[in-house]
Amino acid sequence: MSLPQRVLVIDDEPDIRELLEITLMRMGIESFSAVDVHTAYKAINEQDVDLILTDMRLPDGNGLDIVRYVAESKPTTPIAVITAHGSMDLAIESMKSGAFDFVSKPIDIHKLRQLINQALKVKQQAETKKHEVDANQAVNLGNSEPMKKLSAKIKKLAVSQAPVFISGESGTGKELAARQIHQLGPRADGAFIPVNCGAIPSELMESEFFGHKKGAFTGATEDKQGFFQAADGGTLFLDEVADLPLTMQVKLLRAIQEKKVRPIGAQSEVEVDVRILSASHKNLDQMVESGDFRQDLFYRINVISLNIPPLRERYEDIPLLTQNMLERIAKNYELPVATLDSAAKKSLQYYGFPGNVRELENILERAFAMCENDVITEDDLNLNSNQNNLMSQPNSTVLAERPEGVSLEDYLMDIERTVVEQALDATRWNRTAAAKKLGITFRALRYRLKKLGID
Known part of the structure; x- marks a missing residue:
């Protein structure tokens, strides 16, 4: 039989202590208190507890000191901290110091119960390791020193409810890091909703974020x-x-x-309970200075920052990343796993990867399609080419402008x-002839048909 959950309440106001203790009792949770x-x-130091609730202002000190002590020991x-109404700066400072979350006075019992339930999930997961996975997966695996540090920080951030801003160059794996923070935390059973803020037309933005009622507009x-309602109880990644x-x-x-x-x-408004994670490859500090990004919003989403290192700062991860990517590509297209010859491996180690992990994956996908006998050569990697498309279109034509959104x-x-469909139609769907017409191998055509979902 499992032991009952216990909560320590730290507050010098008898009325607040009583409110918290009654709430906990009605939730079937034991509690005891401290007044300073x-x-x-x-x-x-003397009791094992599953959660601590502390006021910020105490007779002999500051609740922040307790937050830091618990985070360390x-x-x-x-x-979780209890803050006076309007003390948002103090609440944010407490979360930067290691607090799980905060609740403001006057205390909303519904929000308090939500906070307690989520915090107790954190403690449960820490004991059972139910959701624990290798946080290196957040950036496609890696054993380099920068990735070990990133892994440790991701695990620490996962148990908090603090908003996290993830920075890093394009292609470093910011969304994968965000997913890992979600999966390792108390919201793992909730939805993870990723939103590409740059891909939403401005006129649809409010509807996409907040929803609409039938007949609200044409x-x-x-x-x-x-997006907020879809992420309720989970994580919204901006x-x-x-x-x-x-x-x-x-x-x-x-x-x-x-x-x-x-x-x-x-x-009327709808209550939503979401954790906000956000990311950008742009320098938000500079955008705040130039007036292109609101300073107050920046402070709210950037309570804790996480930087993803570029691939050029962790070259020792390339062999492991390459192997995992090739295995995944082969599995997706139901083909044998390809290997790199020695010259190809050396080329990858000396390449600059301006597009980071995403570029490595694109290079390997193309090489996988082009290689012969399941061996990728230096020529297959085509690292010196400025062509980013997987193939060029025969008979030069003017391409239509990319539609907004x-x-x-x-x-x-x-x-x-x-x-590809034009080539197949021209050869009456003879795949060998179509591959020849396109100037690619039959294997490359087979790969593309699978990727594009063409039967």
Whole structure:
């Protein structure tokens, strides 16, 4: 039979202590209390607890000192702080110091219960290691020193509810890091909703983020759930957050602060419980200085920062990354795993990778399709070429402009699909003849048909 969960309440106000203890009792959780920093330290050292709730202002000191002490001495024990109304700076400072989350006075019992339940999940996971996986997977695996440090920080950030801003060059794996933070934390059973802020047309942005009611505008034929509602109970990942227009930044800030959204056409707001993770390859500090990004929003999403190192700073990871990528590519296309010859391996080690991990994957996908006898050569890698497309279109034509809202990857896939289908139609779907017409191997054509979903 498992032991009952126990919570330490640290507050010198009898009314607040009583409110917290009654709430915990009704949740079936045991509690005991301390009235100042001195008695709190004594209780923390002598008792095993599953959660600590502390006021920020205590007779003999500051709740921040307790937060830092617990983060250092008992890192698997979540601690949440109780702040006075309007003390947002203090709440943010506590989360930077290691607090799990915060609740403001006057205390909202519903939000308090949510916080308690999520914090207790953190403690449970720390004990059972139910969701623990290797956090190196956040950036496609790696055993270099920078990646070991990143792994440790990801595991630490996962147990918090603090907003995290993930920086790094394009292609370093920022979304994968965000997914790992989500999967290692108490929201792992909830949804992870990634949003590419730069790919949403400005006129649709409010509807996409907050949803709309049927009839709210022309074309709104049914109720639509926004990103915030879809991520309720989970994590909302705002990729390329720097691309948000200033008008949307204001609305996003309010949604994060109030933890409520109003769908277009709705009469009332909807409460949402989401953790915000965001990322950009742009320098947000410079954008704040130039007035292109709101300073108040920057402070709210950048409570804790996480930087993903570029691939050129961890070359020792390339062999492991390469092996894992080739295995995944082979599995996706139901073909044997290809290997690199010695010259190809050496070329990868000396290449600069301006596109980082994503570029490595693109290089290997192309080489996998072009190689003969499942061996990738230096020529197959084609590192000296400036051609980024997997293949060029025969009979030069003027390409249609990329439609707004369509990603570059989807746009190029559509072009490639059209070219391949034209070659198949011209050869009456004789795949050997079509491959010859396209100037590629039969293996490369087979790879592309699988990738493009062409039967």
